[in-house]
Structure formats: structure tokens, C-alpha cells
Amino acid sequence: MNQTTRIPFPLRALDWSVSLYTALLVLYPADYRRAYGAHMTQLFRDLARDAARCSGSAGLLSLWLMAGFDLLKSAVEERRRAPLRLTRAGLQRVLNLCLIAGGACFAIASYSQLQPYTHYVYRGLYQTSISFLYPAIVLLALGSAGLAWSVWHRASPLARLMTAAAWTGMVIICAALLGSALIPGDQDWSWHLAMLGLILHFAGLGLFGLINLRARLIGRWTALPALMGAAFFSLWLFGLTGSEPFGPQWGAFLIFAGLGLGYILIGVSLRRAARSRGITA
Amino acid sequence: MSTANPHDLLPLTPAVFYILLALADGDKHGYGIMQEVKVITDGEFSMGPGTLYGSIKRMLDGGLIAEADERPDPALDDERRRYYRLTPFGQRVARAETERLAALLGVARTKRLVGGLG
Numbered sequence: 001m002n003q004t005t006r007i008p009f010p011l012r013a014l015d016w017s018v019s020l021y022t023a024l025l026v027l028y029p030a031d032y033r034r035a036y037g038a039h040m041t042q043l044f045r046d047l048a049r050d051a052a053r054c055s056g057s058a059g060l061l062s063l064w065l066m067a068g069f070d071l072l073k074s075a076v077e078e079r080r081r082a083p084l085r086l087t088r089a090g091l092q093r094v095l096n097l098c099l100i101a102g103g104a105c106f107a108i109a110s111y112s113q114l115q116p117y118t119h120y121v122y123r124g125l126y127q128t129s130i131s132f133l134y135p136a137i138v139l140l141a142l143g144s145a146g147l148a149w150s151v152w153h154r155a156s157p158l159a160r161l162m163t164a165a166a167w168t169g170m171v172i173i174c175a176a177l178l179g180s181a182l183i184p185g186d187q188d189w190s191w192h193l194a195m196l197g198l199i200l201h202f203a204g205l206g207l208f209g210l211i212n213l214r215a216r217l218i219g220r221w222t223a224l225p226a227l228m229g230a231a232f233f234s235l236w237l238f239g240l241t242g243s244e245p246f247g248p249q250w251g252a253f254l255i256f257a258g259l260g261l262g263y264i265l266i267g268v269s270l271r272r273a274a275r276s277r278g279i280t281a
Numbered sequence: 282m283s284t285a286n287p288h289d290l291l292p293l294t295p296a297v298f299y300i301l302l303a304l305a306d307g308d309k310h311g312y313g314i315m316q317e318v319k320v321i322t323d324g325e326f327s328m329g330p331g332t333l334y335g336s337i338k339r340m341l342d343g344g345l346i347a348e349a350d351e352r353p354d355p356a357l358d359d360e361r362r363r364y365y366r367l368t369p370f371g372q373r374v375a376r377a378e379t380e381r382l383a384a385l386l387g388v389a390r391t392k393r394l395v396g397g398l399g
Contacts, residue, residue: 036338039311039363040330046312047330070329078335 014052017060018045021067027075029082092274095146099267102139107260109133113253136260137177141170143267144201150270151217159215162208169201202232219273221265228262231255285370287377290343296328296336301345301367301375308349310362311337337365345371 021044025037044067051059108129115126122130148163155163173194180190206229216222235255293301303309303317311333318326328336340346349364367375389395 032338036334038361040334042361043311043315043330043333047315066327067329067331070331074329074331074335 013057013060014045014048017048017064021071024068024071027071028078032078032082089274092146092150093271095142095149096267096270096274098139099143099146099270100264102136102143103260103263103265103267105132105136105139105260106263107257109136110253110256110260113249113256134177137170137173140263141167141174143263144170147218147266147270150274155215155217156211159208159211159217162204162211165204166201166208167204169197169199169204172197172200198232202229205229206233218266218269220269224262224266224269228259231258231262285344287370287374290345290374291378291381293374293378294336295326296332297340297345298375298378299326299328300333300336300340301371301378304346304365304367304371305375308351308364308366310364312362314365340371341365344368345374 018041022037022041025033025040028037047063047067048060051063053059055062109132111129112122112126112133115122144163144167148160148167151163152160174197176190176193176197179193180187183190205225209224209226209229212218212222212225218225232255235252299318299322300314302321303314309317311330315328315333318328337346341348345368346365347368349366351364386395
């Protein structure tokens, strides 16, 4: 009698599948996950065991094709149905993410400094990169508010004033960019307004950074805000503020890219500090 | 007992109707429901854990099903599993959906889209 012997299915693959499925449940809203997550995992484990027993690896793969798509589809559906509840901790986390995303956009926008064309005439990749400046400024305005909020209850009055100045500076830049987009004609005023905002922002950030060196208000990388303030004002010190109208400006590129990276690191530091204080869910 | 009109919920999604059918002859847990759905649809309809528990959540909210207090066979079962039962309102909804589908089938028969009238 010809008896087929099934190769024992590696239990590890089954365990990995269940572990991966459990990890993917993070896509669901937290309340839903608490109520049904364990049951979904149990059900997936049962289905995976059946699939492995009947068809081995192919069965498990087939289950993943069905259950993976089902998970994504139903997670989107549950997210759509879940009521929007923004707690204080949640809002701070969102604002810190804005700082990180804004920093990334700012770093991408800095690539425009390498354009080989006449200053302010952007083409191709340079045009694409400069278009990241608008979302960068909006996100950094939100992120600066998050920075002020994160340190507000622990900071001295002077440190609070400086974070407020940094935030106000970004809001002024937002207003300048919005004005230049909406109001036709001579744009000089918006440039001057944006410069005023930039100076206010980096003066506030830099002075806050000096206070932060001792007070350690943002957790890790305590010297970052001070360095960023100094880096911005070094644009004038080294004559990198557009006095050279043609060709790539490597110095300005490096400084702006570094500032973008600085925002990202401050955002990461604030998130870590919040997590260590236990205020993030 | 729910005073809502069962017809307000019609037509049901296939997943919800199959879950109601699966629970019509007894309390079941999630895996049991899936097995029953597989049997009654001859394997034609499959849903993943996400669709099943999403539907169960909405059916619990709507009063179509409830968590069962008693376990059919506690000795043979994992106590972590949660059993579900059909509520009287869920039975009325299932009946209303069945009647709706039967009426639809009648129309299809008169138009000779399916067999039955010769």
C-alpha cells in the first residue's frame, strides 16, 4: 500500500506567522485591539494550524494572502469608524511628529541650494526640492508649538519666552509664504517678513538652546538647539546669504540640511523624553 | 429586547448574514463560526479574522448577537474563547433577510433566470 507521508511542517513558521499577525494588529485602533486582538490572534492561530496541517507551506501562504488582505481592509475600516479622540499625550505626539516631518521636508528643500542656475530660478529636481519648503514651514510651525508645549511646565520664564519666540517666528514665516501666494505684485515685503520670522525663530531657538545646556529640557542631544541657532546666524558670518547669485551654494546647503536634521533629532528626543515620562500611550 | 425594525438593517452584508446563519443552531466561538460558514457555503465564502470580528463587533452593538454566558462543553473547550449567541432581535433580522432573499428569488424565477417554474 502506497502511503504518502507528509513532511512535518516546521512549527517555527507557524509561530512566526502568529507573531507577525499579532504585531500587525497594531494597525487597528487601540480600543478595538484591546477588545478583539487576543481573539483574532487565537482565530488566526487555529486557521494557520489547519492550513499547515492540510497543505503545509502552500496552505500557510494561501492563508496569509487571504488573512493579510483581510487585516489591511478591516483595519482601514475600523480606523475610519473609530471616533477621533485626541488626548493631551496624543496631541503632543502628533506635534513632535510634525517637527520630525518638517525637518525632513526642510532637509529635502535644502537641495535647492545646489542648483547651478541663477538664484531663485528653480528647475527640475531643484524645483521639486524647493516645493518641500512650504509643507516644511507649516509642519515646523506646528512642531515648534509642540516644542514649547513639551517644555512649558518645566521651563523657566525665560526659556518659555524663547520657545514662544521660536514658534512665533515660524508663524510669521507661514504668514509671509501665504501672503506671497495670495497677493500678486511685488513680493519684497514677504521676503522681508519671512526673514524677520527666520531671525526671530532661530534667535528664540538658539537662546532656548543655551538655557537647555544646563536645564536639559529636551532630553537627549542637549546642545542641538543652540547649535542650530548658531548655524543659522553663521550664514551671515560666512557670507552665505545669497550674495553669490550664481551656482551651487554648498555652505548654505550643508547648513540648511543640518538644520533639517536638527529638527528631526529634536523631535525624536522629545518623543523619547515623553515616552520615558510615560505620557505617550 | 430591541425595539428596532429588522427591515431597517436590510440588506445585510454577506458576512453578517452568514454569521447569523451559523449561530442559528447554537452558540459558537469565532473559529466555530468560520467552520460553519465554510460548511454552509461549501467553501465558497471565506472571511478573515478581521472581517469576522469587525462584523461581530457591529452585530453586538446592534443587538443582533450577544456573548453567551454558558459554554456548550466547558470540559472540552479553551476557556479563553468567547462564545456568541443569536438574540431574539437577531433571529427576526435573519428571518427578514431570508424573506427578502426568497422574494428576490421568486422574482428571478418568474423571469426564468433560475429554474423552478419550468
